[in-house]
Amino acid sequence: MHEMLVKANAIREQIVADRRCLHGMPEVGVYTPRTAAYVKKRLGEMGICHRDCGVHKPEDREKMVFAGYPDAPAATGVVGLIGRGGPCILLRADMDGLPMEETTGLDFAAEGRAAHMCGHDAHAAMLLGAARILKDMEEQLPGTVKLMFQPGEEMGYGSRTMVEDGLLEDPGVDAAMALHVGPQLEVGKLNYSPGVASGAMATFIVSIQGKGGHSSEPQKTVDPVNIATQVCSALNLLIPREVDPEAFATLTVGALNGGRASNIIPDTAEIMVSFRTLSPEAYDHLIERVPEILDHYIKAWRGTYSVRVLKTPSTVCDPGFSAEIVPFAAQVLGAENVRPVPPMKGAEDFGHVTRHVPGFYAFLGAGAPEGHPLHNPNMVLDESALPLGSALLANCAVEWLKSRAQR
Structure with missing residues (x-):
């Protein structure tokens, strides 16, 4: 021994x-x-x-x-x-x-x-x-x-x-x-x-600010739920279109919250998204691209937002x-x-x-x-x-x- x-x-x-x-x-x-x-x-x-x-x-x-x-x-x-x-x-x-x-x-x-x-x-x-x-x-x-x-x-x-x-x-x-x-x-x-x-991991907690209103007058509103769904769809294209298929990488939108009634366009919505990867190259790319997509899509639909980021290398x-x-x-x-x-x-x-x-x-x-x-x-x-x-x-x-x- x-x-x-x-x-x-x-x-x-x-x-x-x-x-x-x-x-x-x-x-x-x-x-x-x-x-x-x-x-x-x-x-x-x-x-x-x-x-x-x-x-x-x-x-x-x-x-x-x-x-x-x-x-x-x-x-x-x-x-x-x-x-x-x-x-x-x-x-x-x-x-x-x-x-x-x-x-x-x-x-x-x-x-x-x-x-x-x-x-x-x-x-x-x-x-x-x-x-x-x-x-x-x-x-x-x-x-x-x-x-x-x-x-x-x-x-x-x-x-x-x-x-x-x-x-x-x-x-x-x-x-x-x-x-x-x-x-x-x-x-x-x-x-x-x-x-x-x-694996490396990063989590983005995104609070989207829109302008609420009646569902019969959407032109008077900025719909944060619509913005959130557009952002989610765009983010889910990142890995299959921009990350090497041989690299391990996953991206998950784990939460999408906004609204409480079908006839009310809410003021705010929130999404939580995280990715994990074993590739340093994929990590660096996604850390740069996720914020870009958030910024461009939310602003394209006239919303504003704040984001909190948690990172573990x-x-x-x-x-x-x-x-x-x-x-x-x-x-x-x-x-x-x-x-x-x-x-x-x-x-x-x-x-x-x-x-x-x-x-x-x-x-x-x-x-x-x-x-x-x-x-x-x-x-x-x-x-x-x-x-x-x-x-x-x-x-x-x-x-x-x-x-x-x-x-």
């Missing part, structure tokens, strides 16, 4: 206890005060220097309230530091839950309208476990490990609130790593995607950094259990970090193929995966720092 796994198994009860405690108090969005307080308490008990990190811009706060999420007065990220000087590697765990009810029946199941059905409780617990291991060997570290506990991953921008608050500075981060548990992946397996690892596994990290992961799990796979099409906001520094992102098995998937109210994790995650994070950090020190 690898040395790091021995260390992780020695604190297995604490890792599991952390996970279960966090599991029972899920919080949604970038404002997770109880979760952040728990993390800070645990870091303090370990003697790890830490600080609050995250700035919630007024425009982001307004967008999320408008989209129907609870108000978030602040971003409650936490950053810890272990070691000093030399190169710096960042280890990331997200810690927010989902706005849904849990139906697992577990003794420590969450109650209410929030739940940890994406495993972020496990991510935070595994990083706390890795922090304990790394703190115990701090004097031997040839550099610095920065611990990133982030809120708001499910919002698509929680990590950005921390980047904008100096996450990657003082000390400067040279590389970053993140793990995500996989409830339908066998325990002990590690899947990663070389290059683009997750692709997470990228840097080829060079990945080539360094994979062997260190294999030391813990065995080379036969670490494998490259195609990228996931869902979004992952670790991309806000990998835009700035080389990154590595992987799924750690924490279940079985027949298990319930992520975001399912019955999703259950195999807790034997937790010490594996802690050992994996700690070993990759230590060995990478050693390899850099030897250069």
Whole structure:
């Protein structure tokens, strides 16, 4: 058994206890005060220097309230530091839950309208476990490990609130790593995607202002519902006519709201549209073209509008950094259990970090193929995966720092 796994198994009860405690108090969005307080308490008990990190811009706060999420007065990220000087590697765990009810029946199941059905409780617990291991060997570290506990991953921008608050500075981060548990992946397996690892996503919330009136006198009105339908039709032509057919890209108008009666032309209408793609070229093209179509079609029919845009870039596994990290992961799990796979099409906001520094992102098995998937109210994790995650994070950090020190 690898040395790091021995260390992780020695604190297995604490890792599991952390996970279960966090599991029972899920919080949604970038404002997770109880979760952040728990993390800070645990870091303090370990003697790890830490600080609050995250700035919630007024425009982001307004967008999320408008989209129907609870108000978030602040971003409650936490950053810890272990070691000093030399190169710096960042280890990331997200810690927010989902706005849904849990139906697992577990003794420590969450109650209410929030739940940890994406495993972020496990991510935070595994990083706390890795922090304990790394703190115990701090004097031997040839550099610095920065611990990133982030809120708001499910919002698509929680990590950005921390980047904008100096996450990657003082000390400067040279590389970053993140793990995500996989409830339908066998325990002990590690899947990663070389290059683009997750889909990029952008959401446009468009409020169209027209001029209401009686349906018998449409010439006296500016019909926002008619404008909205024209916009939707035009947007749905973008991918089949302007994106390479070999690129994965989808565009969905998920909401079109306007009017309440057949004989009234309303004043306003609203559409919500989002696209996802694995192609950086398609992402850049669509980010430019969607606003152009909105502007031209709405103005062509004499309407005015406002638009709120939420963007999450692709997470990228840097080829060079990945080539360094994979062997260190294999030391813990065995080379036969670490494998490259195609990228996931869902979004992952670790991309806000990998835009700035080389990154590595992987799924750690924490279940079985027949298990319930992520975001399912019955999703259950195999807790034997937790010490594996802690050992994996700690070993990759230590060995990478050693390899850099030897250069």
